[in-house]
Amino acid sequence: MPSSVLNRLTHVASHTRRKPKVVVTRDLGPEIMPLLQNRTDIDMVLWTQESACSRDWLLTNAVGATALIVLADAELFDAAGPQLNVVSTMSVGYEHVDVKEAAKRNIRVGYTPDVLTDAVADIAVMLALMAGRLARETTAIVNEGRWPSYSWAPFLFCGRQLSAPNAKTTRTAGFIGFGRIAHATLARLVPFGFTDCIYFSNPSSAPNPSRDAELSRSISNPNSPNGPITIRRTDELSTIASQSDVVFVLAPGGASTQNIVSTEFLRAMKSTAVLVNASRGSLVDSDALALALREGWIWGAGLDVVAGEPHIGTDHPLVKEPRCVVLPHIGSATFETRLGMARLAVVNALAAVDGKEMEYELKI
Amino acid sequence: MPSSVLNRLTHVASHTRRKPKVVVTRDLGPEIMPLLQNRTDIDMVLWTQESACSRDWLLTNAVGATALIVLADAELFDAAGPQLNVVSTMSVGYEHVDVKEAAKRNIRVGYTPDVLTDAVADIAVMLALMAGRLARETTAIVNEGRWPSYSWAPFLFCGRQLSAPNAKTTRTAGFIGFGRIAHATLARLVPFGFTDCIYFSNPSSAPNPSRDAELSRSISNPNSPNGPITIRRTDELSTIASQSDVVFVLAPGGASTQNIVSTEFLRAMKSTAVLVNASRGSLVDSDALALALREGWIWGAGLDVVAGEPHIGTDHPLVKEPRCVVLPHIGSATFETRLGMARLAVVNALAAVDGKEMEYELKI
Numbered sequence: 001m002p003s004s005v006l007n008r009l010t011h012v013a014s015h016t017r018r019k020p021k022v023v024v025t026r027d028l029g030p031e032i033m034p035l036l037q038n039r040t041d042i043d044m045v046l047w048t049q050e051s052a053c054s055r056d057w058l059l060t061n062a063v064g065a066t067a068l069i070v071l072a073d074a075e076l077f078d079a080a081g082p083q084l085n086v087v088s089t090m091s092v093g094y095e096h097v098d099v100k101e102a103a104k105r106n107i108r109v110g111y112t113p114d115v116l117t118d119a120v121a122d123i124a125v126m127l128a129l130m131a132g133r134l135a136r137e138t139t140a141i142v143n144e145g146r147w148p149s150y151s152w153a154p155f156l157f158c159g160r161q162l163s164a165p166n167a168k169t170t171r172t173a174g175f176i177g178f179g180r181i182a183h184a185t186l187a188r189l190v191p192f193g194f195t196d197c198i199y200f201s202n203p204s205s206a207p208n209p210s211r212d213a214e215l216s217r218s219i220s221n222p223n224s225p226n227g228p229i230t231i232r233r234t235d236e237l238s239t240i241a242s243q244s245d246v247v248f249v250l251a252p253g254g255a256s257t258q259n260i261v262s263t264e265f266l267r268a269m270k271s272t273a274v275l276v277n278a279s280r281g282s283l284v285d286s287d288a289l290a291l292a293l294r295e296g297w298i299w300g301a302g303l304d305v306v307a308g309e310p311h312i313g314t315d316h317p318l319v320k321e322p323r324c325v326v327l328p329h330i331g332s333a334t335f336e337t338r339l340g341m342a343r344l345a346v347v348n349a350l351a352a353v354d355g356k357e358m359e360y361e362l363k364i
Numbered sequence: 365m366p367s368s369v370l371n372r373l374t375h376v377a378s379h380t381r382r383k384p385k386v387v388v389t390r391d392l393g394p395e396i397m398p399l400l401q402n403r404t405d406i407d408m409v410l411w412t413q414e415s416a417c418s419r420d421w422l423l424t425n426a427v428g429a430t431a432l433i434v435l436a437d438a439e440l441f442d443a444a445g446p447q448l449n450v451v452s453t454m455s456v457g458y459e460h461v462d463v464k465e466a467a468k469r470n471i472r473v474g475y476t477p478d479v480l481t482d483a484v485a486d487i488a489v490m491l492a493l494m495a496g497r498l499a500r501e502t503t504a505i506v507n508e509g510r511w512p513s514y515s516w517a518p519f520l521f522c523g524r525q526l527s528a529p530n531a532k533t534t535r536t537a538g539f540i541g542f543g544r545i546a547h548a549t550l551a552r553l554v555p556f557g558f559t560d561c562i563y564f565s566n567p568s569s570a571p572n573p574s575r576d577a578e579l580s581r582s583i584s585n586p587n588s589p590n591g592p593i594t595i596r597r598t599d600e601l602s603t604i605a606s607q608s609d610v611v612f613v614l615a616p617g618g619a620s621t622q623n624i625v626s627t628e629f630l631r632a633m634k635s636t637a638v639l640v641n642a643s644r645g646s647l648v649d650s651d652a653l654a655l656a657l658r659e660g661w662i663w664g665a666g667l668d669v670v671a672g673e674p675h676i677g678t679d680h681p682l683v684k685e686p687r688c689v690v691l692p693h694i695g696s697a698t699f700e701t702r703l704g705m706a707r708l709a710v711v712n713a714l715a716a717v718d719g720k721e722m723e724y725e726l727k728i
Contacts (some may be wrong), residue, residue, distance in 0.1 A: 028518055052515045090518065118527040122556070126493035130488060133694060136507075139500065142690040145678035150692065151416045154390055154706055156452065163482040169700070191551040191583065192486070219555065223582045245653035314509035326506040328514065330497060334525035336533070338518055 002304075018144040019067035020273025020353045021098060023054045026090075028342040029110040035346045042353060051126050067349040074101045086352030090345040092116055093280060096254045099364050109362040111350025114180060116332035120250075120304075121184035123331045127248045130325045131274040133159035134300070137322050149156045160272055160299050162246070164193030167225050174244025175199040177238070177251025177279060183190060185248055186229070187219040195226045199233055200240050201251070206235050241268035246276060253280030268287045274300045281307035290317035291326055300324070304331045366475040383407045383653045384430035384717045389417045389558035390454075392706040395644070397593045399710045406717060421431050438465045450716030454709035456480055456696075457644060459617045468483075473726040474712025478544060480696035481703040484668075485548035486572045487695045491666025492610045494689045495525035495638040501686050512674030524636050524663050526610070528557030529591050534610070538608025539563040540601070540624060541615025541643060549612055550593070551583040563597055565605050565615070571597055610640060625649060642695050645671035646675040654681035658690055670694045 003116045021043045022036065027168050036044045045061050047053035049175035062068060062080040069088045070076075077098070088110035089097055102109050109219050130136070138157055141147055150156060164171045171194040175182045178199035185196055213229040234240060237260070240247060247269065261275065261284040269275070275298060277284050284298060286307050292298050300323040309329060332338065344359055351358040386400065400408045402434050409425050411417035416641045426432060427443040433452045434440075441448060441462070452474035453461055466473050472502055494500070505511055514520060535558040539546045542563035550561055564614040576595040584592035598604060601624070604611060611633065615621050625639065633639070639662060648714045650671050656662050664687040670676050674691060682688045696702060708723055715722040 001651070009413045026518055032384060050517065060562050115529075118529050118557070122493060122525060122527050123497065126490065126497065126499070129490035130494070130499070130626045133487065133490060133698070135490070135494070135499075135691070136503065138691050138694055139503075139689060142676065143500075143678070143683060145683075147674045150674060153414065154392055154702055155697075155699070157692060157694045158699050158702055159694070159697060161486060161700050163486050165479075165482050165698070165700040165704065167633075187497050187555040188552075190555060210663050218587045221583070221584070221585060234422050250602050310510075310511045310514060312509075312511050314507070319507060323429055325500070325503060327502050327512045328505050329635070330502055330520060330521045330523070332524060333519075333521045334497070335519070336529040337524050340529065342518055 002108060002141050004219045010031045020046060020085075021064055022067040022069065022349060022353065023058075023061050023065045024069045024346075025058065027287045028090075028346065029339070031339055032342040032346060035343065037043070039350065041351075067353050069345050069349050074098050075267040077101060077105055077107060086110060086349055086358075087263060088345045088349035088352070094362060095252060095280070099362060103364050108352050108358065110345065110352065110358050110362075111362050112344040112348075113360055115344055116337050117180045117184050117253045118205050120181045120278055120331040121188060123304055123327070124181070124185045124248055124250065124276055125188045126275045127278065127304065127325060127327070128248070128274060129162050131276065131300035131302035131323070132162050132246075136325070146291075156229075158247075160274065162189075162192055164195075167242045169193070169197045170226070171245050172196040172198065172243050174240040174247040176240060176247065176257075176283070177201060177249055178233075179250065181278070182250045183215055183219075185250065186215075186231075190219055190221055190224075190229060193226065194238055197229055198240055198243055199231070200235070200237055201233070202256075203235055209233075237265055238268050241265045242270070244273055247271065247276050249277040249283050250277070251283060255283045259283070259288075261287040261289065263288040263291070266297055269298045272299050274298065274302065275301045278304040279308055283306040286316070286318055289324070290321055293318075293321040303327065305329050328349040369550060384449075385409060385428055386431040386433065386713060387422075387425050387429045387545050388433045388710075388718065389422065390433075392454075392710065393703070395703055396706040396710060399714070405713065406543050406714075429715050433709050433713050438462050441465060441469055441471060450474060450713055450722075452709045452713035452716070454705045457617060458726060459644070463726060467728050472715065472716050472722065473728075474709065474722050475726050476708040477724055478710075479708055481544045481548050483701040484545045484642055485552060487691070488545070488549045488612055488614065489552045489642055489670055491640045491642065491668065491689060491691070492612070492638060493526050495640065495664035495666035496526050496610075496688070498687070507641065522583055523673050524638065525557055526553075528559075533557070534559045534590070535608050535609050536560040536562065538604040538611040540604060540611065540613045540621075540647070541565060542597075543614065545580055545642070546614045547583075549614065550579075550595075554583055554585055554588075554593060557590065559593055561593055561603055562596045562607055562628065564594070564599070564601055565597070566620075567599055573597075574711045594600040601629055602632050605629045606634070608637055609634065610638050613639070613647050614643050615647060617646045620648050623649040623652075624724070625653065627652040627655070630661055633662045635660060636663050638662065640666045642668040644700040645669040645673055650680070650682055652690070654685055656686040657682075667691065671705075673711040 019042050024046045024270045059079040065080045067086045086108040086109050094111050095141055173194050177199045216228050216231050302325045304327045348358045383406050388410045411690045423443040429444045431450045450472040458475050537558050542565045580592050581594050666689045668691045712722045
């Protein structure tokens with residue numbers, strides 16, 4: 001967007017306060033910004049720099065806003081004022097929005113689930129493969145010029161195979177959290193020969209065997225000699241740990257799931273199994289996982305998220321473990337998906353401004 | 365295996381020449397070696413060190429052998445002598461065995477296809493994901509301690525999504541070579557939303573539309589809103605290049621496929637597409653691919669094999685390209701699969717020694 005347009009928008013924003021004011025903390029790119037720029041009946045205030053906006057800028061510009069496309073907490077709600085109608089986040093997680101405070105003040109909250117399901121499920125499968133097949137160690141051998149020093153040997157570079165190597169072998173996938181992303185991940189595992197799925201979900205939620213049966217029917221391959229995939233719910237985390245060949249952590253963050261993958265959990269896992277976390281870093285105890293990898297309790301780990309990110313340096317215990325693949329939280333980072341998320345974040349905010357139903361409104 | 369046993373075997377081997385002599389150039393481990401050790405009616409000669417055996421050792425010990433579980437050429441056949449009955453390789457490829465010379469001398473050749481199909485198909489999918497999602501660049505950011513210097517931005521670390529992000533989008537897989545590994549790879553792509561497959565295979569082989577229809581039926585998900593996957597054969601490499609979102613190179617090596625992925629091919633590919641090679645390095649022109657990546661003709665590449673391997677140093681043009689993921693030829697490197705290959709290599713050799721049908725005999 002040319003800066004003359006930005007200047008005009010900022011100018012308009014500061015002089016016509018009767019129009020609803022929408023504060024946007026990121027330039028969402030040429031495909032998405034026209035959704036806001038073309039609305040002459042709103043004032044848009046945009047942080048135009050590449051870096052994150054300062055807290056001061058946000059608190060100052062939130063004053064009088066109807067909609068914030070932004071991270072948000074109580075202080076920001078106070079700064080904005082009582083006319084604030086909606087907070088819209090470009091993410092499926094919402095731990096950075098004070099949703100209780102928002103509910104108390106009748107501020108609606110928009111988020112962007114669904115649209116990132118496939119991108120994250122792809123990363124979950126990629127991490128399961130990379131952790132099993134020693135991708136970090138083997139790519140390092142090539143990238144550091146050490147390949148010439150190895151000669152072929154029958155078991156050189158051998159990893160754990162994600163797929164069942166023959167029809168007599170079965171594979172079990174374990175899920176902590178069993179929402180849309182878990183379902184999409186499980187679907188991808190079917191042609192890898194997975195025949196069994198165990199999941200642990202919020203113990204207060206009611207079991208839903210008919211949903212599970214329908215899921216099994218829709219993702220199973222009727223031509224497989226293995227028959228349909230079995231989907232089982234358990235209330236025992238130890239069952240997930242001890243029976244799974246791959247454990248996928250795909251549950252929301254927050255206090256109730258903090259360090260759900262603990263020393264006890266990791267000690268109960270198979271030594272041939274891998275752990276994948278593509279949800280929030282807070283669900284996995286990093287020190288326990290580093291110890292588990294160092295001592296060989298489990299085969300490997302693939303993480304898209306780490307507690308305390310992005311402040312993860314080379315001295316972090318998980319970065320030091322060669323059996324741990326760590327990605328810088330790129331689960332939803334594809335062009336198609338991020339465009340879809342940006343579009344939804346804007347559309348959610350505008351729907352609330354217009355007093356209409358939002359595509360995705362968080363119901364607490 | 366304790367060295368006392370090895371000494372005994374070597375001793376036996378050098379004194380009782382009337383039993384068929386089987387030369388094994390690698391210790392195949394405690395699960396497999398008893399298949400040979402328990403055969404009191406054969407002499408086994410085993411190279412017991414971790415490193416590859418010397419040419420001298422091989423030429424000396426091949427003398428009088430009935431079976432070689434080994435790499436093999438004409439000089440070795442001469443050294444062994446006219447009683448040589450079988451050469452058994454622990455691989456699906458056989459470019460390291462002089463098969464024409466073997467045929468001329470009525471030496472049978474055993475190899476190990478099928479058993480590695482799933483392990484290699486897993487690697488093909490892993491490489492497609494890693495190349496699309498910038499796995500080399502993003503893991504380097506974490507491993508080198510650069511994650512803290514990035515702040516979230518809408519399109520930070522964005523890659524190309526392997527899966528179709530919604531039901532309106534389709535994905536096309538292109539295959540150069542369409543044998544068992546390609547079929548297993550395609551099956552894995554179905555739940556990623558692939559609806560279309562184009563393949564190029566040996567132009568002298570007859571089209572087999574009924575095989576393709578049966579393959580489509582067996583791997584498609586009848587519950588998918590996309591309908592069954594379309595499988596099309598083409599004799600035009602340019603069709604593969606220009607229409608595919610991912611090109612998988614899964615054809616045999618040798619003169620007829622040398623540099624089949626050429627400058628011309630790469631120039632015809634989509635700029636958003638990725639190239640995967642999990643067959644033999646000779647099929648891809650390394651310099652052309654490095655240029656394609658540097659100039660952005662294609663999005664990325666994932667290679668399990670590189671021409672000239674393992675002599676690939678940090679100055680290799682592909683190792684220098686951050687959009688190129690290179691693995692040190694680990695396609696079949698899983699414990700399950702390598703054990704299966706070792707077993708087959710031994711069983712093939714013993715079958716020939718016993719004058720029986722081999723599980724997998726190469727027919728030239």
